[in-house]
Amino acid sequence: KQEVTQIxxxxxxxxxxxxxxxxxxxxxxxxxxxxxxxxxxxxLTSLLLIQSSQREQTSGRLNASLDxxxxxxxxxxxxxxxxxSATYLCAGHGSSNTGKLxxxxxxxxxxxx
Amino acid sequence: GAGVSQTPSNKVxxxxxxxxxxxxxxxxxxxxxxxRQSLGQGPEFLIYFQGTGAADDSGLPNDRFFAVRPEGxxxxxxxxxxxxxxxxxxLCASSPHPAGGAFFGQGTRLTVV
Numbered sequence: 001k002q003e004v005t006q007i008x009x010x011x012x013x014x015x016x017x018x019x020x021x022x023x024x025x026x027x028x029x030x031x032x033x034x035x036x037x038x039x040x041x042x043x044l045t046s047l048l049l050i051q052s053s054q055r056e057q058t059s060g061r062l063n064a065s066l067d068x069x070x071x072x073x074x075x076x077x078x079x080x081x082x083x084x085s086a087t088y089l090c091a092g093h094g095s096s097n098t099g100k101l102x103x104x105x106x107x108x109x110x111x112x113x
Numbered sequence: 114g115a116g117v118s119q120t121p122s123n124k125v126x127x128x129x130x131x132x133x134x135x136x137x138x139x140x141x142x143x144x145x146x147x148x149r150q151s152l153g154q155g156p157e158f159l160i161y162f163q164g165t166g167a168a169d170d171s172g173l174p175n176d177r178f179f180a181v182r183p184e185g186x187x188x189x190x191x192x193x194x195x196x197x198x199x200x201x202x203x204l205c206a207s208s209p210h211p212a213g214g215a216f217f218g219q220g221t222r223l224t225v226v
Binding site: 004032034036041042043044045046049089091093098100101102103104105106 | 117119146148153154155156157158161168169171172204206211214215216217218219220222
């Protein structure tokens, strides 16, 4: 059974710092991987999708990488801002023909001004 | 529509009552998913539709839960004889194809009193 672990569970940093959020899978057979952001009381906003043939994706100050051999993904946030404060969730699809996303429990990030 | 729409945004019901939660996916998206999220946890998969049919309903917790998507667009999640343990945020997502990256609605917060 695929399980997803996100470390750390919570993180507090001063504004301007670069930071890394980690995500690991018990079963490295991940087809693709998606990172989401969730603000309190809100739904999930997709940040980055790493397709099966890719190893990383970049969007603005965000960079996500996926190492299938080790079953690990990282989300790098450069020059953090208070507006980045939210919960970040990673989720993976196990194959190309399943819609099931397996989620981690998230990392709650606080960026202090 | 521009995004996934879920109604109602909040629902309070008495224990034992029947509830229906509605999801209107992004136009043209063939895949539709329902997830449930408890406080402080990542979303848990409930059911996945490809078109009109339920391709994977392995996440439905018991036979009180049922979902339909009769015309391959709007979906309704139905919960019979609600219990206090059913209280959670119910999230709907759609995707242009399986494992194609999911787009989530804002969720329905269900409270069973």
